[in-house]
Amino acid sequence: VDGEIEIRNRTSVSAFLLLGFSEHPEQQPLLFGLFLAMYLLTVLGNLLIILAIGSDRHLHTPMYFFLANLSFIDTCCSCTIVPKVLVNMQTQHHTISHTGCLVQMYFFMTLSLMDNFLLAVMAYDRYVAICLPLHYTTVMCPQRCLLLVTASWLCSHLLAFSLSFLMSQFSFCASHSIPHFFCDVPPLLKLACSDTHIFQIMMFAEAALSGVVPLTCILVSYAHILSTVLRAPSAGGKHKVFSTCGSHLTVVTLFYGTIFLVYFQPSSSYSADTGMVASVVYTMVTPMLNPFIYSLRNRDMKGALWRLFSWGRCCTP
Template sequence: MEPGNDTQISEFHLLGLSEDPELQPLIFGLFLSMYLITVFGNLLIILAISSDSHLHTPMYFFLDNLSFVDICFTSTIIPKMLWNIQTQSKVITYADCLTQIYFLILFAVSDIFLLSVMAYDRFVAICHPLHYTVIMNPGLCGLLVLVSWIISILNSLLHSLMMLQLSFCAHFQIPHFFCELNQIIQLACSDTLLNNLVMYFAAVLLCGGPFAGILYSYSKIVSAICRISSAQGKYKAFSTCASHLSVVSLFYCTMLGVYLSSAAPQSSHSSAVVSVMYTVVTPMLNPFIYSLRNKDIKRALKAITGVPVM
């Protein structure tokens, strides 16, 4: 693979979260534990929704897809990180790095779109309850998820193709535990103006747009809840979207932290540490957030495991 006319580059070195050899077993054990919890937790959510006919509704259909995306998202990063720690190697090939970037962007954008679609679902359920089943019909639900995937795939493909046009003059060290698009662009020795423009434009459009939609949906939801006369009715309406609001807040706050830390001087290490929140911690916590306050999920999980969920 020859990126441009400059020297061919075949691999990068991922520096990880720490270069201290004594910390590597601790990091390996911690991330292996979090990865297993993420995979099994989200798989249980998927199995619970699939096995219980009472959960075959738009809200749980979107949650099912979100759990699948969370598994894929963490699986794009953590296994490679664990392999490098176990083999005491920091190497990731150029092809593997490009592949990792492609799937990271794909699943991250899919996550964002699914969260915005789930906000729209809650908006319809609370603001237009009498028309909910008509509006959120299976055809529309499937179309929303399909469009989310198509946009995510096209966006990811665009960034990957533009990456192929970059030239790298030597082997480079990436101060991160995965190949992050912005970090790789900064390492290129060719003109990266177009890459940066596309990257920031896509970030504003595909992150800012859905976030604006979420804010609009919740502004209408809050307005509708305030018009409910009884305190019990307000609590019931709010409880239906409390879990989703918690996940949205966690996801966007951690992503904002990543970009703020990356904008600060000497930010490489801090950016990598903060990235752990949205790449590992958030997908791990999602199953707990959606199950602990949800009686339907608890009932389905009890039917699968035979163990009551607190």
Template sequence: MEPDNGTRISEFLLLGLSEEPELQPLLFGLFLSMYLITVFGNLLIILAVSSDSHLHTPMYFFLSNLSFVDICFTSTTVPKMLVNIQTQSKVITYEGCITQMYFFILFAGLDVNLLTVMAYDRFVAICHPLHYTVIMHPELCGQLVLVSWIISALHSLLQSLMTLQLSFLPLLPIPHFFCELNQMIQLACSDTFFNNLVMYFAAVLLGSVSLAGILYSYSKIISSLRGMSSAKGKYKAFSTCASHLSVISLFYLTSLGVYLSSSATHNARSSATASVLYTVVTPMLNPFIYSLRNKDIKGALKRFLGMAGRKITE
């Protein structure tokens, strides 16, 4: 049944991960903790990179941008979820839902684009070390980040505008903890053929281009490593890629896992629970992955925290 033309949809209901009252305090504490760790951890990476001149290199410039995007990515979904749990309200306005969906798609796309750009950076650093500073000059780094923003913003705008053309029932219950594009399309009561077409085409196009770029970069890196005679040189070169490979694997495997689980079970609530992996857990783990095995980051963090501690005591 379609809503009357004169009816304006003003609100939706986000059902969240569970409707059990006894689980709400546990969910609130768990997601608040993960959100604070995500924001604090990624903010430390940004501050460490910006405060240490030794880290003013393309690799750490992209890393600080990734940390900023991860903060924004998590902030599009978790705060609203926490407010809804705390106020015992499931309501989100129509405008708020579309806005949340727009920024979620934007920052998810930026995550993918930045991981691809970082793979290209590692390719140039390892395969063309003598020309690295010439190729990866500051202007190119800025342009790569700018292009990533433009592509993600245009894709997000397209999906949001197409969703605005759909009709929904009043107070539509959404079995998720945020307004996710696929859920919105499935729950619409108007024709969604073109929405599904554009959604899957864009996902395949952008995802395949990104993955192809990453695979090409690392195939060249592996080929270059095999040609090195020094074991120490191989280890040093590969160690600069280890953190990036870990983040790529975590992001793509969790995203793929969510897609496969939702396709196999057709259970919206199970899909919402699985979505926590790439929307909350992955951005929380990224700072640990990049800092635990990285001596430069650990050294910069120690110097930054030491300076901050001295200023507080003065």
């Protein structure tokens, strides 16, 4: 009998309720307008970055190749989360199927992990360019750049699939209401009535592999960069390096600050309100700000965007 009840509970979950911001109905119109504006800015800004890099031969370098990939990931991440949020807010229909929830979680984890690895790759690229300039073209050859991005994609998919597969085996026999605006790991763990001990061990192990290791690579790379820059006699050279690296460090700080706030804590101490605020930052705010951070502080990017707009005006009849 107990076995039959367990099987029934495991198979009865056909959908979840994404409560999101439904507890504040008076704020729904304002939040809808704000999130829609952020989404449109994110997609437009990142697509412009990709178009500018693709259309300008001066930007066909490793640094901008990685930046184009980062813009593509940010666009995909926003498209994975925000449209569903907007539809839920507009229709007041907060249901998401069990399969749809797991698929959303899988793609979100894959793209977030890819962000981790790519930010580390970009830091390594800056380290080679500044600390080993004579070997830059040899070390960061096109084949190696492609290999680094491909390896990052493969690792991201494998790590995300392993956690998604384990999550698909859980039974959710309590409430099916998720106090979040998308299917994220911590709120789903709070609803699971299965033993999540193995999952949490694996999640923290993967977090160390995909979070702490890349972050360590970033910190080590910038420690070497800082040491090299401080020894440089030219003030102009120092300013150029800090201008280039400052954009990347700003993005790293925004991304890792919110990620650590949400994921590097036990599920028992997870706060829905804190998790939602932090999630808004890394799913909506950070992808929206990235194009501005990289373009406004970068003379080459501003030039490429200006040429892209000029070409568009010339082609307009």
